[in-house]
Amino acid sequence: MNLILNPTLDEAPPxxxxxxxxxxxxxxxxxxxxxxxxxxxxxxxxFLSEEDRGPRAVNVDLQTDATLQVDISxxxxxxxxxxxxxxxKSTLPNFKQNEFSVVRQHEEFIWxxxxxxxxxxxxxxxxxxAPPRPDFDASREKLQKLGEGEGxxxxxxxxxxxxxxxxxxxxxxxxxVAMHEVFLxxxxxxxxxxxxxxFHVFLExxxxxxxxxxxxxxxxxxxxxxxxxxxxxVLVAGVKDVDDFFEHEKTFLLEYxxxxxxxxAKSDRMIRSHKSAADDINRIASTLxxxxxxxxxxxxxxxxxxxxxxxxxxxxxxxxxxxxxxxxADLLKYYLRESQAAKDLLYRRGRALVDxxxxxxxxxxxxxxxxxxxxxxxxxxxxxxxxxxxxESAKQELIDFKTRRVAAFRKNLVELxxxxxxxxxGNLQLLQSCLGVLKGDT
Amino acid sequence: xxxxxxxxNSQRNPPPFPGSEDQDPLSEMADGDSDEGEDIFVGNxxxxxxxxxxxxxxxANGEEPADLFSEEDSGPAARSSxxxxxxxxxxxxxxxxxxxxAEASMELxxxxxxxxxxxxxxxxxxxPTTRKSTTQPMSMEQLEEDEVxxxxxxxxxxxxxxxxxDGMNAYMAYKVSTVTTLPMFRNRTFSVWRRFSDFxxxxxxxxxxxxxxxxxxxxxxEKSVVGMTKVKVGKEDSSSxxxxxxxxxxxxxxxxxxxxxxxxxxxxxVREFLERxxxxxxxxxxxxxxxxxxxxxxxxxxxxxxxxxKINESDTWFDDKLQEVESEELQLRKLHTVVESLVNHRKExxxxxxxxxxxxxxxxxxxxxxxxxxxxxxxxxxEDKMEALHQAQAASDFFIFAELLADYIRLLGAVRGCFxxxxxxxxxxxxxxxxxxxxxxAEAKLLWANKPDKLQQAKxxxxxxxxxxxxxxxxxDRISVTVRKEVLRxxxxxxxxxxxxxxxxxxxxxxxxxxxxxxxxxxxPEAKAIA
Numbered sequence: 001m002n003l004i005l006n007p008t009l010d011e012a013p014p015x016x017x018x019x020x021x022x023x024x025x026x027x028x029x030x031x032x033x034x035x036x037x038x039x040x041x042x043x044x045x046x047f048l049s050e051e052d053r054g055p056r057a058v059n060v061d062l063q064t065d066a067t068l069q070v071d072i073s074x075x076x077x078x079x080x081x082x083x084x085x086x087x088x089k090s091t092l093p094n095f096k097q098n099e100f101s102v103v104r105q106h107e108e109f110i111w112x113x114x115x116x117x118x119x120x121x122x123x124x125x126x127x128x129x130a131p132p133r134p135d136f137d138a139s140r141e142k143l144q145k146l147g148e149g150e151g152x153x154x155x156x157x158x159x160x161x162x163x164x165x166x167x168x169x170x171x172x173x174x175x176x177v178a179m180h181e182v183f184l185x186x187x188x189x190x191x192x193x194x195x196x197x198x199f200h201v202f203l204e205x206x207x208x209x210x211x212x213x214x215x216x217x218x219x220x221x222x223x224x225x226x227x228x229x230x231x232x233x234v235l236v237a238g239v240k241d242v243d244d245f246f247e248h249e250k251t252f253l254l255e256y257x258x259x260x261x262x263x264x265a266k267s268d269r270m271i272r273s274h275k276s277a278a279d280d281i282n283r284i285a286s287t288l289x290x291x292x293x294x295x296x297x298x299x300x301x302x303x304x305x306x307x308x309x310x311x312x313x314x315x316x317x318x319x320x321x322x323x324x325x326x327x328x329a330d331l332l333k334y335y336l337r338e339s340q341a342a343k344d345l346l347y348r349r350g351r352a353l354v355d356x357x358x359x360x361x362x363x364x365x366x367x368x369x370x371x372x373x374x375x376x377x378x379x380x381x382x383x384x385x386x387x388x389x390x391x392e393s394a395k396q397e398l399i400d401f402k403t404r405r406v407a408a409f410r411k412n413l414v415e416l417x418x419x420x421x422x423x424x425x426g427n428l429q430l431l432q433s434c435l436g437v438l439k440g441d442t
Numbered sequence: 443x444x445x446x447x448x449x450x451n452s453q454r455n456p457p458p459f460p461g462s463e464d465q466d467p468l469s470e471m472a473d474g475d476s477d478e479g480e481d482i483f484v485g486n487x488x489x490x491x492x493x494x495x496x497x498x499x500x501x502a503n504g505e506e507p508a509d510l511f512s513e514e515d516s517g518p519a520a521r522s523s524x525x526x527x528x529x530x531x532x533x534x535x536x537x538x539x540x541x542x543x544a545e546a547s548m549e550l551x552x553x554x555x556x557x558x559x560x561x562x563x564x565x566x567x568x569x570p571t572t573r574k575s576t577t578q579p580m581s582m583e584q585l586e587e588d589e590v591x592x593x594x595x596x597x598x599x600x601x602x603x604x605x606x607x608d609g610m611n612a613y614m615a616y617k618v619s620t621v622t623t624l625p626m627f628r629n630r631t632f633s634v635w636r637r638f639s640d641f642x643x644x645x646x647x648x649x650x651x652x653x654x655x656x657x658x659x660x661x662x663x664e665k666s667v668v669g670m671t672k673v674k675v676g677k678e679d680s681s682s683x684x685x686x687x688x689x690x691x692x693x694x695x696x697x698x699x700x701x702x703x704x705x706x707x708x709x710x711x712v713r714e715f716l717e718r719x720x721x722x723x724x725x726x727x728x729x730x731x732x733x734x735x736x737x738x739x740x741x742x743x744x745x746x747x748x749x750x751x752k753i754n755e756s757d758t759w760f761d762d763k764l765q766e767v768e769s770e771e772l773q774l775r776k777l778h779t780v781v782e783s784l785v786n787h788r789k790e791x792x793x794x795x796x797x798x799x800x801x802x803x804x805x806x807x808x809x810x811x812x813x814x815x816x817x818x819x820x821x822x823x824x825e826d827k828m829e830a831l832h833q834a835q836a837a838s839d840f841f842i843f844a845e846l847l848a849d850y851i852r853l854l855g856a857v858r859g860c861f862x863x864x865x866x867x868x869x870x871x872x873x874x875x876x877x878x879x880x881x882x883x884a885e886a887k888l889l890w891a892n893k894p895d896k897l898q899q900a901k902x903x904x905x906x907x908x909x910x911x912x913x914x915x916x917x918x919d920r921i922s923v924t925v926r927k928e929v930l931r932x933x934x935x936x937x938x939x940x941x942x943x944x945x946x947x948x949x950x951x952x953x954x955x956x957x958x959x960x961x962x963x964x965x966x967p968e969a970k971a972i973a
Contacts (some may be wrong), residue, residue, distance in 0.1 A: 274789035
């Protein structure tokens with residue numbers, strides 16, 4: 001399907017200006033923007049945009065603001081790829097211009113992320129998790145099935161379903177744009193990572209980066225690497241840490257990560273059921289409509305009114321499910337990935353610690369044998385430095401992680417509650433007015 | 443409470459039994475609940491004269507007393523005003539409407555001085571409607587007007603399902619409680635214990651007697667071997683509790699529909715069902731009995747028959763109606779499937795929400811920031827409450843909406859059934875006509891052959907068949923009138939039913955949204971308090 005989805009054209013311009021404003025506290029700026037887009041779809045009041053502009057203005061970190069702003073200003077969805085237009089505004093001297101854009105694809109984001117991971121210098125930082133691959137398969141399948149089943153349903157049903165599926169596609173599309181943007185913004189906000197050369201290349205180099213997706217062999221290699229890493233991780237985790245802070249963090253993160261994983265999966269299931277229920281209400285509405293149009297008796301008029309009501313409540317229910325998805329499910333998913341990144345950091349530190357301890361042992365051995373002492377000493381020094389460097393930055397990173405997490409949860413839970421209330425009140429109003437009319441008639 | 447209300451409010455608790463028998467009937471009439479102050483306390487203490495005041499409440503309740511007065515010709519009403527005790531045992535059976543009519547006209551003559559209005563006013567609800575079924579010459583408009591006066595004083599409720607016995611011989615007994623002021627019953631309030639097969643038995647009896655007249659007999663809820671087996675085996679889980687509740691509600695609605703049907707209420711079987719302490723076991727309703735098989739075979743042959751007949755008539759009303767009924771049934775079935783799917787999805791949502799709530803609670807405990815931890819556990823509580831909400835909503839979806847649809851799908855089937863009966867009556871008439879024709883031809887042939895003795899027989903047969911033709915034609919006309927009336931009545935009831943049930947459903951939805959608002963409003967400050 002060749003669908004050109006241009007979010008900025010659909011929605012109010014405000015989306016652009018505040019997308020780049022991000023601090024290390026405010027990671028989830030864009031998913032609310034996605035929600036905003038969804039709201040715009042259904043011509044509800046642009047509730048979130050006002051909401052977001054407020055607190056964001058407070059959270060703005062002026063330092064990051066002026067020097068480097070990154071956002072995804074445009075996106076194009078083609079058959080099986082999505083092309084993101086990454087737009088940068090910067091006053092840093094390393095860039096040739098102050099403002100420029102490039103087109104990037106998902107694989108290039110992954111390349112950037114991997115380059116961070118593999119860079120030893122960044123071992124002591126929580127690497128912002130990579131954005132998930134854009135996955136339109138499910139949506140595409142549904143649209144295809146709809147196309148095939150076109151003959152079997154009425155024209156109205158078909159157009160209705162088509163609209164819904166298109167809306168779903170649009171929603172997924174916007175979400176993936178938001179995820180990619182969040183990744184870039186996190187990198188841009190990080191005091192060290194933003195200076196990375198690869199990052200600058202990513203932002204500026206306006207030719208194709210020639211980053212091909214990993215072929216099968218490389219994927220297999222990755223797989224094995226992961227296996228080794230997790231085995232090693234277990235070993236490393238077993239080593240008791242002298243530092244209480246890190247020991248506590250280790251246990252905490254492990255437990256937290258598992259529970260977030262669980263909560264994320266369960267929230268997905270819950271929201272899916274909610275969507276199915278909303279779909280059912282849709283079908284009820286159309287069947288009632290058919291019943292209502294069969295005759296013009298007053299019971300038929302009644303049916304028509306109820307059908308209309310159900311149409312409207314279904315829209316609201318669908319929005320409730322979508323908002324829950326955005327505020328709750330996405331939040332949990334993101335923190336699943338971030339907590340994994342934090343765990344990775346701890347693993348790297350643990351690895352460094354083990355290396356350091358091994359180097360110490362080797363040094364002792366060498367001193368005892370009085371052989372290769374210098375070599376052992378230098379390697380011990382290196383390990384020591386590495387370990388201490390990692391430890392230092394890791395501590396700060398983990399504290400930041402906590403702060404960010406609490407702030408994000410707060411923001412999203414508040415927004416979730418407010419949205420639930422807004423929708424429930426909307427439903428209530430619809431029901432009250434409809435019941436008023438219906439009871440008045442009978 | 444009008445009969446239609448009764449049919450609709452299946453979840454209603456049994457009405458509070460009225461106080462002592464000495465309660466002032468007038469004040470009872472003024473009570474909003476009691477039906478339209480129609481004077482049913484005939485044969486009771488209060489002098490007939492006092493009844494004049496009762497006309498006021500009548501009009502106040504939007505009745506059309508004018509109509510009552512106009513329906514002079516039929517006065518089976520008069521019967522009961524003269525002999526209430528004898529009424530029950532008088533053996534008046536509403537099945538044979540023509541007899542009632544005959545009896546009534548005699549009585550009216552004897553009823554005398556009390557204004558004709560009085561006896562008809564004095565009569566219980568059944569009378570206006572029994573009248574309707576007997577007076578054929580009435581115009582269609584009058585028929586349709588009559589439908590408005592659906593009022594009498596009888597409320598029935600089915601409660602307290604109890605498991606009797608054990609193992610595979612166990613069964614559920616239901617308490618059937620009646621509150622009535624109709625004179626044909628011995629008491630004002632009474633209750634009996636009935637089991638499911640009793641209800642089915644009642645349906646069989648009514649069906650046998652009345653379906654031939656073209657009445658729409660309300661069908662009972664379906665048998666469910668699986669459901670009952672679970673109950674018998676003693677599985678004490680929510681699904682068997684649901685099943686019992688569903689059945690109880692369905693039985694209640696079934697009975698309410700039966701008693702709100704004017705002719706059926708007159709049937710002694712119905713009275714017996716409501717009143718008699720011990721009913722003989724209805725064996726022919728067992729699924730695997732010989733009678734059961736016979737029924738199945740009959741049904742199958744009926745199905746084949748009805749495909750082939752088409753009545754030629756100038757009045758397309760019946761044809762049109764039948765088509766309407768069929769297409770409506772189709773739509774209702776579709777709607778029912780979707781509503782069931784909604785119920786399932788909501789139940790799923792319910793389960794998933796509960797699971798999610800636990801998961802969030804766990805997350806909350808591992809969160810080390812205290813404010814966030816508290817907020818998360820509050821969120822878990824909110825989600826728990828949402829689960830209860832979804833559960834209630836699913837129940838409402840089911841008991842109010844889905845069951846309504848299921849009931850009407852069955853009822854529409856019964857409506858189709860009465861059209862079929864009319865079809866059969868027409869068929870009989872046509873067949874008798876062709877038999878008559880054949881007999882006449884035979885006679886003509888005999889005339890030719892000149893066999894005097896056989897001729898005599900042939901002439902007798904012709905007279906016999908002429909009589910039959912006339913009778914069947916009359917039957918057909920009568921059944922046509924009945925069917926028409928029944929369908930109109932059914933449509934009114936259906937309209938009321940649907941409206942009231944849908945309104946109820948929407949109200950429950952409204953309530954759930956209100957509670958939802960409360961929950962989230964309680965949560966919001968907690969979320970804001972995170973620091």
